[in-house]
Amino acid sequence: MPLTLQKCSVHADRKAVARCPGCANYFCGECVTEHAGKFLCSSCLQRQSAPVQTTPRATGWFTAVIGLSIGLSAAWLFFYLIGRLLILIPPNLHDISYLGSFR
Template identity: 50%
Template sequence: MADLHQAKCFHHLAREAVARCPECRNYFCRECVTEHQGRLVCASCLQRPEETKARKTASVWNPIANTFKAAFGILLAWIFFYAIGQLLLLIPDSFHSGNIWRSV
């Protein structure tokens, strides 16, 4: 943002730039950008299909990250059920014999 005050529009070289497109990283004047989903995006990037944007953001690490997420979920579920089992083992045998429920 420090060099925005010196930048000129990518399409109109005589105009001062007011924004930088987050997709193509070029500077543009007020007429060349539009607000889309809370961001100022240039017209060419706005017309680009969403598939190319999704492919651009997809990386090699996504499958690896998903594998680690699944393994962490399974580990977390195992720890939870193991802890529940340990708590059930702490219940005294007298509770199971039925004499704890008899009224005195």
């Protein structure tokens, strides 16, 4: 049956203007809300926007410790290699005798 002949599922005296894709019922303009490009009824909107219950993983602390260890090791290695590179610079490169009287 076409949408123009349908009635609202909540208000029987009103014409339907949209069909909820979640529950496939027809609703008037006051009963639907646009969300993410779709017209949803209030019950489907509540169901869709309800927070998903997640259980914390038992290994969460372990992965955090491993990640911290890897990060600190990478930072130490970076600064160690920079230090080794600075040691390789010849000492005469630091000679500032060309500045003369600025000392």
